[in-house]
Amino acid sequence: MNARTRALDSVVFGVDIQSGDVRGDAPSYALVVLDGDEVERDVVSLRKLRRLVEAREPAMLATDNMYELAADKDALVHFLRWLPEGTKLVQVTGAERPEPLSRVASRHGVPYGKKPMKEAEAAARLALGNVGYEVSAFTNTTTVKVSRGRSTGKGGWSQDRYTRRIHGNVRRRAREVESELDKAGLEYDKDVTEKYGGFSNAIFTVEARPGDIPVSANRSGDVRVEIERERRDGVEFEPLVKRRDRVIVGIDPGTTTAVAVADLDGNVLDVYSTRTDDTAGVIEWLIERGRPTIVAADVHPMPETVEKFRRSFEAVGWAPPKDLPVDEKLHRTRDIDYDNDHERDALAAALFAYDAHEDQFARITRKVPPNVDRSEVIARVLAEEESVEAVLRELDPRVEDETEAESTHEPRELTEDEKRIKRLERQVERLETHADELKTRLETKDETIDEYEKELSDARRNERREARERREVNRLERENERLERERDKAEKKADELERKLDRLKTLWKLDHSNFADVAGDRDLVAVKVVEQFTLDGIETAQEQFGLAAGDVVYFRDASGAGRRTAELLAETDPRVVLREGGLSDAADEVLFEADIPVGPAEDVSMQEVDELAVARESDVEAVIDDWEERAEERRRDQNSAMVDEIISEHRAENRGR
Template identity: 70%
Template sequence: MNDRTSALDSVVFGVDIQSGDIRGDSPSYALVVLDTRDTESDEVRIERDVVSFRKLRRLIERDEPAIVATDNMYELAADKDDLVRFLRWLPHETRLVQVTGSERPEPLSRVASRHGVPYGKEPMKEAEAAARLALANVGYEVAAFENTTTVKVSRGRSTGKGGWSQDRYTRRIHGSVKKQARKVEAALDEANLDFERDVTEKYGGYSQALFTVEARPQDIPVSTHRSGDTRVEIERERRDGIEFEPLVKRRDRVIVGIDPGTTTAVAVVGFDGRVLDVHSTRTADTAAVIEWIIERGRPSLVAADVQPMPETVEKFRRSFDAAGWAPPSDIPVDEKLHRTRDIDYENDHERDALAAALFAFDDHEDQFERISRKVPADVDREEVIARVLVREESVEAVLREMNDDGDDTSDEPDETAHEEPELTPEEREIRDLKSRVNRLESHVEDLSETIEEKDEIIDEYKDELSEARREERREARERREINRLERENGRLERKVESLESENEELTEKLDRLKSLWKLDHSNFADVNTNGILTSDSEWEVAERKSEANESGGNLVPVKIVEQFTNGALDETVEQYGIAAGDVVYLRDASGAGRTTAERLADFDPRVVLRAGNLSEVADEVLFEAEIPVAPADGVAIQEIDELAVARESDVAAAIADWEDRAEERQKEQQKEMVDQIISEHRAENRR
């Protein structure tokens, strides 16, 4: 068991409900304060009072007691959620302790009687009993949070809804968050704390940075605050539910395997072969490792994985006054891997420590079973095994010694005891104490030498650590710069791909425009006549070629629109463009409405050649816009791939024909208008 019998020098609050209920409006509490600070004797300063819940919280905030003890935690909280909020509110160094047990608490009277603490039914007596029990390390700490803390750096004010300087304002806030996040990261690095960082990058910097730190809030060199554009929030990570941790943990007899070196690894195994814990460290000294082991059990057997046992492992063995074990020869790596195959460990050092402890257990397993069969049910089996291992005595001798220690000794000496050849218990104890003193004196000398060596090593390590930290910070800066350059390189590569794609499209368009230009400045007779869309005979084609040669053969480009719709117009504009004075050929002129016709008229083409008939609405719109419209049958249109040309003379003839038809159409419209006026005049005269 733990030798510690009372809480550290501190203040303990004992609390019990006096009247009312926490679920009501105004509960009152009986409060007993036990103050063990600054006392030269064993006396404890006691204060008693009846306080409201609000005053109780103020006193807890002011005094920051080590323990707030109660017989029922739900006297301080209405439900589980309220209890979690109360635990979050408690000062960092204050623990809530339920002295009556964990999930199934016992009556306070029974617990107090078992530990010899005065008890009374009055609330003040119950509060005092709870405080004294907690002071004696009786009870369970109520815990709802892990030893992991979240540090959140975020914006301290909103970026707003906009404005002429909105971008600059937003960039400044995000830059401030990034700057504050770097300060927090530097503080955590300086404190040598393990943490993970998750940032949300925004315009100008960060909108949020989240640090998950393996430490309690009081161990983190950062506090919750809000300053200008940023704020820092600290919150402990919550557990899945409410858990209970005993104030004093039973320390059973254990087997300890140790792998010394630059990295020291320790494994703890129970007498039943269960692996209880494993740990490795490069920074902790011998005292810290011993403290870690003591927190997990009382070592009875210290094991190594090599032969002979290293001096460092031997020092640990002497520190615990435990038996030692080493294999006949160094344990091969494949056997270590096989023996530890079902156990999780972090590195090879932990594997070696585990292998040492487990092989030591395997070597003594039969002995443990033999001892267990001889030990009565009412005797501590592990204590007997430990004494047999350390003292190398028989089970019977150990049992006799334990029975003698448990018997009440009388004032009169036992005359028959002097006649026995065996030593009396007192003489055996003296012998053991002398032997232990000699071992401890030798151990003290060894430790003194070790301390001097460690001091020198520590100084060297400090220098190396400082240099390593500088190197790590430099590498971190380089990594951040590399990441930034990689992101920038990726952005530029994506931009290059986009520009190359755009350049290919423009090149294709330029090629098409060059082809049009060449056709516009070439002779129609040079064009291959296999693609003529008219039904002219070869004689007519030859005649047209002759006329073209005589007239100089001027050609004009023709912009083809597959169908008289907005979509087809968009496609032609995208590929070739339609400008004022262009010749437009509608391969299918049917189906257009007013909107499509008005859009074509807005381009102001020189002439529109159509295949098929226009709708009445489209024909009316183009006529009113004075856009010539002529059938495509009267114009020889030559198509080469996606390009087309027509003879200038044919186009001019089509326009002249339209003008004649337009003049007649206008005359007809005027005549109809005059007839309508006369009809209307006659109708009015009849009235």
């Protein structure tokens, strides 16, 4: 909804200086309040004017001179900062070089009088008609600052926890503000100052007015939120609305509302129909396309809905003497594109209204000088039913009496009753001010009490939580001590068992050094395990468990044996030698000559425990039997070779004889 539409539904204040001066003491103002069809008039002090603005938050505060409300530019900026977000300060007489109010009022057909109350009403009505400029000292950039709401204190045993809580609350509130800005789709920059436990402050620079930001300034406990608009370098003026041409509007109301717009030359500018937009939406659409001078209907009498639109724009109404026939509407709109019958009826209403005024427009046009806006003259002639000459005299600034146009307000001598009233008013204002101060102090004390109660509640809650934590810590410490005692006891028992196992192994080795009684009556035989078939390996075995005659000896690696190693082993006279890997010919020869059986370990099923092992007696016997068979065959081969050698030697001797 634009400014014009809002103004139709909002309160507008018009003010003019009544007596005194804003630069002096106790200025009073003539105040006119326009609220729909209601008009309120009053004479108020500056303080009361401020209270009324704060209470009612008018859409516009209109004046003919902004410096009637502020002594200088700094005071004006302060006044603009104080204004409620939804209230505009409007100077209806222009921007940097304002015109006399009488001239502006005459140009726009607004009643004017030299008395302050009349001037205040003229300013209000001009602002209501979107005449004038908004006075602005701030940009559309707003700073939202989230900071600490209280000091972190001078120290103490709980200062760290207290500071961490405050900074944590600031960080949490900053994240909430950031989330709200993101949800609203606003662009912003963020600058945070990180401190112990969170943020000391977070500053959001938002590209929006405060009223468009879904965050309000407040102070709650540990956190304070401040909102401030960015100030311009100076004071700027923005027109309430851009210039819009005068137009003729045709409206066909109903379930589907259709609106057509034509200019004052009968050219169709736009047509539109809707089933969903309300009256405000249609008005906004019309405002974007011009200033309605004539609002027309295609039936007689004019429907109440069309009449409401006419009153909204203060336009001239037109309706045909009787309902327009369909064939005439079709003929009049034959060269225009439209989507439905409703748009056709709206177009017909606008065009027939133009036809009815065409001759009048032509006569007015012939009389209007080139330097005067023809559309304004037509609008004034139609609205006020004045002659063209009278309107031209009002619109031509050269016929204005500048001295009469200037508004001067000479203060007059007050009567005793008026002086007494003034004194009583000042006394009332002082009492009201004092009452406001007392209320403020009371509210501040209430807030302080609430903060203290909250802090006390938080402290008690923290104390209870800490007590629970201490009890839990004590319980866990006791449980930990119990588990540590059980662990120490288990470790001690494990150490004792390990030492006992070592002693048992030692005793077992001593008691069974010949390994003979391990087998007993079972089909088992003890096996002595030697890592390598080397001198060092045999000596190590002798030291650890000893090698005796009749032992079954198992070499994990027999590849390193030589003649000397085999002879050392043969001295112990083992029952059988089980080997992994190959055996050298020299070692094999020594063991064969010593009649010591040798066989592969894979032929014997063994179970090992450290350097001790047991094997099945049957497997060992099988290895021995296999070796004896091979040894017997080897002896036969040796004997055969020996006989062959003797025979060969004998033959050689016989040939020598």
